[in-house]
Amino acid sequence: MGDMKGIGAAAGQLSLRRKLWVVGALYFAEGVPYGFINITLAVYFRSQGMPLEQIGFLSILGLAWSLKIFWAPLVDRFGRRAAWIVPAQLMCAAGMLLVPQFSISPAPWTFWLVIGGLCVASATQDIAIDAYTIDLLETKELGIANGIRMGSYRVALIAAGGGLVMLSEAVGWEASFVGVAVLMLVLALVIFLAPDFQFPRVAEPGDEQESPPVWRQLVEAGRGIRQLPHVWAIILFILTFKLGDAWMGSMVSPFWVDMGFSRTEIGFISGTFGALATIFGAMVGGYFTSRFGIAPALFVLGALQALSNLGYWLAAWPGMWRYTTYIASLGESFTGGMGSAPFMAFMMSLCDKKHSATHYAFFSMLFGFTRSIAGFLGGLGAARFGYGPFFFYTFLAALPAFALYPWIIPVARQREQGPDRTAEET
Helix, strand or coil, rough: CCCCCCHHHHHHCCCCCHHHHHHHHHHHHHHHHHHHHHHHHHHHHCCCCCCHHHHHHHHHHHHHHHHHHHHHHHHCCCCCHHHHHHHHHHHHHHHHHHHHHCCCCCCCCCHHHHHHHHHHHHHHHHHHHHHCCCCCHCCHHHHHHHHHHHHHHHHHHHHHHHHHHHHHHHHCCCHHHHHHHHHHHHHHHHHHHHHHHHHHCCCCCCCHHHHHHHHHHHHHHHHHHCCCCCCCHHHHHHHHHHHCCCCCCCCCHHHHCCCCCCCHHHHHHHHHHCCCCCCCCHHHHHHHHHHCCCCHHHHHHHHHHHHHHHHHHHCCCCCCCCCHHHHHHHHHHHHHHHHHHHHHHHHHCCHHHHHHHHHHHHHHHHHHHHHHHHHHHHHHHHHHHHHHHHHHHHHCCCCCHHHHHHHEEEEEEHHHHCCCCHHHHC
């Protein structure tokens, strides 16, 4: 059924170094609009006098990343991945240029249409980039590639988030937005021109008459997920692997504030150095995953990720040395990055390359659901129990995922040791 003249055969001609360059560039491009929307815009809105009630509406538009499963099948069905990535990037650049042209105190409905279009374009770019990465890589390459992926993505978040906010103080908001829009245009041009980004989809049909209807392709994608061994355990594992990490992370910033740390300390330690620790952790986790395999990495790095929550538990003890919080922050960021590398590699390994956009959108939707619910419950938990007990409970919340390892480890080993996923398309 598959067409091995597509990306599967072409990608085999690329060295691992070339593939990692592609992954790094794509995920830097993915992180730029996300950082712009979720970090910079909130600061810009308030600085321009937007009412708090309207600023909260940005979270509603952010549902585009959770709902992308509904149009991910179109990315699998029509056109090459670059044919979705480049137009999405052009739409992002246009949105970035339009934002400062509106008066937003309060903002008109046309402004929210622009922001909504920006969110949808960014989410669509994510779908196509995730799919292209899954198509491009062999299973044994997923570990190190996800380390590069997370590092590049975090660098983009820093550049388009806090970096852009700092730049705006020097050159103004409009010039800053022009700069980030130009960056998106340059990325779009690179992806449009460089042949490494232009491989066709796996099983790309040569004749439209041979193409299944969209509804049938969606049914086939759903059947592929249901046929995964121990699919119920896989779904529960994806929902719970990052539960403790996400639950704790939602209350880290309020904890720093309530413990009396200055904004400079929060920005440098929890923000800048924390992001650098996450990037370094992702690289280490990616190497560990490639060296020892997804299955061992999920267990070892997952355990370190869970144990790091106890650092904040210790930091919350009355009279504790203030630098314990510094150590807890860097340790949590580092181990969180390490744990993410095999987790992302595991989710990618589950995807059938014929339906990679739809499959990964589904798995990432599960992960995003956990993060959203954990963020909501974090405030309730910290308020009810206090920071110390709350942080200990976040450690306990990480443990249910380990109860699923008897089912998850064989699946991870099967995906690694079996024939490469491209064999399913021959």
